[in-house]
Amino acid sequence: MPRRTRTLAWDALTSLKLTIACLAVLMVLVVACTLAQVRLGLLGAVNAYIRSAFVWWDLPGTSLSIPVFPGGLLVGAVLVVNLVAAQVRRMEMSWKKIGLWIVHAGLVLLFVGEFVTGAVQVEMRLAIEEGQTLAYVESPRELDLAITDATDPTRDDVYGVPESLLLRARTIDVPGTPISLRVKAFHQNAELRNRGPSDPPSLATAGIGSGVAVFEQPPVRNDDQVDTRALFVEAIASGVSYGTWLVSNALGGPQSFVHEGRTYKLALRPRREYLPYSLTLKKFSHDIYPGTDIPKNFSSLVHLSHPARGEERDVLISMNQPLRYEGKAFYQASFGKNDTLSILQVVENPGWVLPYVSCVLVALGLVLHFALSLARSLRRRQAVPAEA
Amino acid sequence: MNVAKMLPWAAGTAALLGAGAALLPPSTMRGFDLDGFDRLPVLEGGRVKPLDSIARNSLLLIRSQQSFRHEGRAVKADEWLLDALFRPEVSEGQPAFFINDPEVLGLIGLAQTADRYFSLRTIWPHIEEIERQAQAAQRVDSKLRTRFQGAVANLYERILLYHRLRNTIQIAGGASLADEIKARSDPAAQERQRPLASLAYFRPLPLGKSGDWRSVGEALRAPGEIDPGLEPLSRVAASWKAQDAAGFNRAVADLRAIVALPEAAAQADHEELFNRAQPFYAGMVIYLLALLALFVSWLWKPALFRETAFALLAAGAIVHTAGLISRVVLQGRPPVTNLYSSAVFVGWGAVIIGVILERMYRRGFGTAVAAASGFASLIIAHHLARDGDTMEMMRAVLDSNFWLATHVVTITIGYSGTYLAGALGIGYALRRHFGSGLDPETGKTLTSMAYGVICFSLFFSFVGTVLGGIWADQSWGRFWGWDPKENGALLIVLWNAIILHARWGGYAREKGVMAMAVFGNVITSLSWFGVNMLGVGLHSYGFMNGAFWALSGVIAAHLVFGALCLLPAKFWSGGPVPADAAR
Numbered sequence: 001m002p003r004r005t006r007t008l009a010w011d012a013l014t015s016l017k018l019t020i021a022c023l024a025v026l027m028v029l030v031v032a033c034t035l036a037q038v039r040l041g042l043l044g045a046v047n048a049y050i051r052s053a054f055v056w057w058d059l060p061g062t063s064l065s066i067p068v069f070p071g072g073l074l075v076g077a078v079l080v081v082n083l084v085a086a087q088v089r090r091m092e093m094s095w096k097k098i099g100l101w102i103v104h105a106g107l108v109l110l111f112v113g114e115f116v117t118g119a120v121q122v123e124m125r126l127a128i129e130e131g132q133t134l135a136y137v138e139s140p141r142e143l144d145l146a147i148t149d150a151t152d153p154t155r156d157d158v159y160g161v162p163e164s165l166l167l168r169a170r171t172i173d174v175p176g177t178p179i180s181l182r183v184k185a186f187h188q189n190a191e192l193r194n195r196g197p198s199d200p201p202s203l204a205t206a207g208i209g210s211g212v213a214v215f216e217q218p219p220v221r222n223d224d225q226v227d228t229r230a231l232f233v234e235a236i237a238s239g240v241s242y243g244t245w246l247v248s249n250a251l252g253g254p255q256s257f258v259h260e261g262r263t264y265k266l267a268l269r270p271r272r273e274y275l276p277y278s279l280t281l282k283k284f285s286h287d288i289y290p291g292t293d294i295p296k297n298f299s300s301l302v303h304l305s306h307p308a309r310g311e312e313r314d315v316l317i318s319m320n321q322p323l324r325y326e327g328k329a330f331y332q333a334s335f336g337k338n339d340t341l342s343i344l345q346v347v348e349n350p351g352w353v354l355p356y357v358s359c360v361l362v363a364l365g366l367v368l369h370f371a372l373s374l375a376r377s378l379r380r381r382q383a384v385p386a387e388a
Numbered sequence: 389m390n391v392a393k394m395l396p397w398a399a400g401t402a403a404l405l406g407a408g409a410a411l412l413p414p415s416t417m418r419g420f421d422l423d424g425f426d427r428l429p430v431l432e433g434g435r436v437k438p439l440d441s442i443a444r445n446s447l448l449l450i451r452s453q454q455s456f457r458h459e460g461r462a463v464k465a466d467e468w469l470l471d472a473l474f475r476p477e478v479s480e481g482q483p484a485f486f487i488n489d490p491e492v493l494g495l496i497g498l499a500q501t502a503d504r505y506f507s508l509r510t511i512w513p514h515i516e517e518i519e520r521q522a523q524a525a526q527r528v529d530s531k532l533r534t535r536f537q538g539a540v541a542n543l544y545e546r547i548l549l550y551h552r553l554r555n556t557i558q559i560a561g562g563a564s565l566a567d568e569i570k571a572r573s574d575p576a577a578q579e580r581q582r583p584l585a586s587l588a589y590f591r592p593l594p595l596g597k598s599g600d601w602r603s604v605g606e607a608l609r610a611p612g613e614i615d616p617g618l619e620p621l622s623r624v625a626a627s628w629k630a631q632d633a634a635g636f637n638r639a640v641a642d643l644r645a646i647v648a649l650p651e652a653a654a655q656a657d658h659e660e661l662f663n664r665a666q667p668f669y670a671g672m673v674i675y676l677l678a679l680l681a682l683f684v685s686w687l688w689k690p691a692l693f694r695e696t697a698f699a700l701l702a703a704g705a706i707v708h709t710a711g712l713i714s715r716v717v718l719q720g721r722p723p724v725t726n727l728y729s730s731a732v733f734v735g736w737g738a739v740i741i742g743v744i745l746e747r748m749y750r751r752g753f754g755t756a757v758a759a760a761s762g763f764a765s766l767i768i769a770h771h772l773a774r775d776g777d778t779m780e781m782m783r784a785v786l787d788s789n790f791w792l793a794t795h796v797v798t799i800t801i802g803y804s805g806t807y808l809a810g811a812l813g814i815g816y817a818l819r820r821h822f823g824s825g826l827d828p829e830t831g832k833t834l835t836s837m838a839y840g841v842i843c844f845s846l847f848f849s850f851v852g853t854v855l856g857g858i859w860a861d862q863s864w865g866r867f868w869g870w871d872p873k874e875n876g877a878l879l880i881v882l883w884n885a886i887i888l889h890a891r892w893g894g895y896a897r898e899k900g901v902m903a904m905a906v907f908g909n910v911i912t913s914l915s916w917f918g919v920n921m922l923g924v925g926l927h928s929y930g931f932m933n934g935a936f937w938a939l940s941g942v943i944a945a946h947l948v949f950g951a952l953c954l955l956p957a958k959f960w961s962g963g964p965v966p967a968d969a970a971r
Binding site: 322 | 431432433434435590591600780781783788791840843844846847850851854855857858859861862863864865866867868869870872876878879882883886889892893895919
């Protein structure tokens with residue numbers, strides 16, 4: 001009977017047992033995610049257990065995967081629905097329950113915040129040397145095949161083709177140029193070595209790639225490392241092949257060829273996002289405690305220049321002191337090259353303020369609820385001897 | 389006056405006096421003013437500390453003890469340091485090195501016997517082999533080392549520490565400091581003094597009022613006028629070598645007049661007093677006495693000994709608090725800065741909640757769980773302190789008093805509460821199955837205490853966890869990174885939430901809540917220490933091999949207690965209780 005089914009479903013959806021079951025499943029997922037970090041790395045473990053609707057298990061010996069356990073995304077969604085439904089059904093609107101209302105509203109906000117973060121947060125980085133001025137940030141993982149028209153020495157026209165797009169299409173016409181690219185071979189992670197006499201011949205027919213031997217490697221697991229990508233692409237312009245080129249993020253400078261009097265440079269490099277403003281690293285400081293090598297502080301003195309807004313100012317970015325500017329936050333993350341290179345983590349997360357609000361709400365709600373309960377129980381305890 | 393009134397006060401006062409006795413100035417050792425030497429400020433590990441701390445922490449690292457017996461008498465850390473610095477021929481014969489690993493002992497040609505302490509003289513002929521093995525082991529990631537590799541690398545590090553110590557003021561077995569001062573302008577001496585600058589373990593000479601400190605080697609090799617501290621320092625060396633007490637005392641006083649800049653001297657004096665008083669050790673002993681008094685109360689004169697136990701608990705709490713405040717002042721930091729101080733603080737929090745519970749219910753349970761938690765956490769802290777200096781400087785990312793004070797302190801209070809609730813659960817299991825059993829009324833009281841404490845810890849662990857997220861957002865732009873330590877904190881929050889919801893839904897009553905509270909200890913222990921054993925993530929500050937087994941034991945014991953809570957009524961001591969108290 002539909003009515004009965006509806007009641008049953010409503011009961012199940014609002015039941016406290018469902019809440020407890022969800023919390024318990026969440027605990028299992030969190031433990032599994034923690035243990036799996038040793039094997040999968042942090043990002044891999046989070047994607048497998050938390051940011052997925054199901055935990056998948058690869059059937060051994062086949063390419064099949066079957067869902068074996070609910071994932072964090074599903075549990076989180078069920079929990080939010082359960083929370084809201086139970087609140088609507090069971091909890092009367094009374095001042096006695098005001099604390100719990102606030103707590104649960106805060107929790108919903110926390111879940112929403114984590115969801116928003118998972119969906120829209122973009123993490124980029126800015127590696128900048130002292131004295132250098134940069135007007136772009138780079139992706140820590142994603143790569144672009146950049147074709148630069150370097151004919152005019154005073155300006156570069158850059159066409160960035162996202163690697164993922166290139167791999168999907170296999171052949172792509174680079175917009176704004178007569179060039180089209182055809183992918184010949186691709187290695188997720190590889191080791192590049194100078195080709196010795198006993199190494200197999202290279203696929204590359206042009207550029208430095210012909211002298212390089214490429215050995216496929218398993219993808220890296222460690223979050224601090226990146227894959228060394230190796231990509232063989234044939235460059236074709238107006239029907240003429242300019243040979244097959246090896247491009248890799250591990251190769252140093254770009255390689256170039258000339259077509260109809262114009263010079264084109266090829267390079268595989270981190271995906272860039274150009275900014276309407278520029279940053280100049282004036283000084284990077286790495287303080288240590290005297291007589292030790294324990295770091296005391298890292299900071300980057302940066303000059304921020306935004307001509308469109310007429311902004312010219314210095315900013316000091318240090319540990320626990322990020323620069324928040326135009327929706328992006330710049331954090332001191334790392335350093336290198338004998339303390340002359342500063343690496344900033346650049347994060348864009350429109351939902352960053354949600355956890356702050358949530359924390360205040362939940363803390364306030366819990367204090368209110370426990371205080372009200374304590375007051376009631378104290379009144380009862382005082383009332384008992386009076387009755388006896 | 390009535391004995392019943394007197395005993396609690398007498399016990400509490402005696403405990404406080406006993407702990408305070410360590411504050412009295414110590415007597416001299418054979419006429420040597422060792423206390424004056426102990427209080428001399430030096431710079432090591434990035435901060436000013438008294439020589440006393442150098443001596444204690446170094447000996448603790450090398451021998452796992454702060455004093456030892458040799459040739460029929462006790463040698464304290466300061467005396468050992470003086471010999472290491474100024475009488476290498478004596479120091480080399482002292483059994484300062486603790487070696488327990490049979491394979492490392494085999495490496496230096498010794499069989500494993502009851503004696504596990506060895507002198508440098510015993511080890512030295514094998515130093516090249518030890519160095520070779522240690523360097524091979526150091527190439528292996530510290531988490532992947534075998535037991536032998538870990539032990540030999542550790543021995544090598546301790547030998548290196550000792551080697552640096554004895555080459556800090558004058559070159560061990562070389563010319564005296566007085567001779568080095570005379571030869572200062574000689575280029576050959578300059579070359580000879582180079583190791584004094586490179587090996588120096590601490591810097592004893594302040595450079596004017598600049599806040600910089602110099603090693604002896606740096607001061608000797610610096611051009612221009614001679615450092616005024618060098619001359620009295622050379623007399624300290626010579627008089628200790630000659631065992632001339634009067635000369636030693638004069639030299640220490642002269643040196644102090646030069647090197648003890650007001651602020652550094654106050655810091656060093658305070659820390660030396662703190663080292664001598666050992667408030668956390670004293671607190672541990674007093675908590676143990678409180679527990680004993682409580683056991684007596686269960687057998688004889690309940691009211692009197694319950695009050696006595698509470699008085700002792702209060703005395704312990706005062707000593708514990710004083711120690712905590714002293715650390716906060718010394719470090720200029722909030723109370724929790726590393727694993728060691730978190731253990732001290734977790735215990736303190738549990739004791740304070742226990743004291744409040746005891747005042748509310750006056751049944752002895754608050755005292756029992758508080759004293760037991762305080763004792764246990766201070767024992768843990770005592771073992772964690774073996775890594776040397778417990779007041780090391782904070783690495784850049786942690787260098788934020790605001791977040792240490794909010795996130796770290798809140799979350800640690802959450803740990804305290806969870807442990808205390810667990811301790812109540814264990815108390816419940818024990819009373820249920822041993823002794824005269826548990827009457828329904830007491831069972832109900834214990835459950836309501838545990839419930840209150842769980843509410844309290846849910847609040848603190850939730851707020852602490854979210855504050856941690858906010859700190860992470862502030863410092864590297866990631867509110868929640870699913871880092872193991874964060875996950876551990878989240879597990880505690882989830883578990884406490886499950887307990888409260890199960891109780892509100894009526895799925896768990898007395899037995900269920902108590903068993904769940906006991907299991908909360910397992911989760912908290914895993915989150916607190918287990919994460920460090922996993923060795924991944926931003927928060928993993930130290931892999932602890934030996935602690936793995938201790939942790940496994942603790943977890944196993946808690947599972948047994950949890951199961952005891954859940955056993956049905958027919959297993960209870962005193963048989964089933966007729967009332968429908970438990971489900």
